[in-house]
Amino acid sequence: MSYSSIFRVRILVLAVVCLVLWKSFSYFSEINNQASLGKEETTSVELQILTVKVTVYYEALCPDSRNFFIRQLLPSFERAPRLLDVVLVPYGKAKTQLLPREGTDEGILHFTCQHGPVECHANKVHACAIKYVINQDLLLKYVTCMISDNMIPDEAGEKCAVDLEIDWEPIRTCSSSVEGDLLLRKYGEETHGLRPHVSFIPTVSLDDSQDNQAAILKDLFKEICKKIEVYHPSECA
Structure with missing residues (x-):
């Protein structure tokens, strides 16, 4: 395999890894945001009912x-x-x-x-x-x-x-x-x-x-x- 082919393979692998990392980060960020929103909504309801x-x-x-x-x-x-x-x-x-x-x-x-x-x-x-x-x-x-x-x-x-x-x-x-x-x-x-x-x-x-x-x-x-x-x-x- 030529040097240029190896270089292209490495670039492709790096791109795939970056894509996977980005998708993972987006997924966990969304979960965290939903959890935070749910917590805020629960707290708001509790404060309203607790009075x-x-x-x-x-x-x-x-x-x-x-x-x-x-x-x-x-x-x-x-x-x-x-x-x-x-x-x-x-x-x-x-x-x-x-x-x-x-x-x-x-x-x-x-x-x-x-x-x-x-x-x-x-x-x-x-x-x-x-x-x-x-x-x-x-x-x-x-x-x-x-x-x-x-x-x-x-x-x-x-x-x-x-x-x-x-x-x-x-x-x-x-x-x-x-x-x-x-x-x-x-x-x-x-x-x-x-x-x-x-x-x-x-x-x-x-x-x-x-x-x-x-x-x-x-x-x-x-x-x-x-x-x-x-x-x-x-x-x-």
């Missing part, structure tokens, strides 16, 4: 509401914040009336609360805090701080705001104005629209279900874990 919507219908001066925040809600959130999506509805068994305003065609919103006028104002402070404190962790700490001693709502709101480095001014302004009235009316509409109707405060729904109220009020975290036990999150072990 339980916890809606709390409560009153600012209600002793049972205070106990629930201090002993159940805040500890559960701090234990596993990724498992809870908390929605607060400060209204309870209050009533809303639209009274006539003398000399105008506009009305005045008037609220009657189970624990008196102080509670109505405290509910407004909580409603305004929900609007202006965006971070859920900070909001729960703030509301729990206030509800721990809410007999003088503005004093509690300002003190807790200072302790947690929250801007008190927009909350104060909101709670003493029509803005606070409108927010509280909205929470009243949500509460009155609940089915079945509120009979005990606090009422807590998990993923919009009011089932097992006694168990939820006794051990919220346990009931949350039951909602997602199929995925066995590490926090529930």
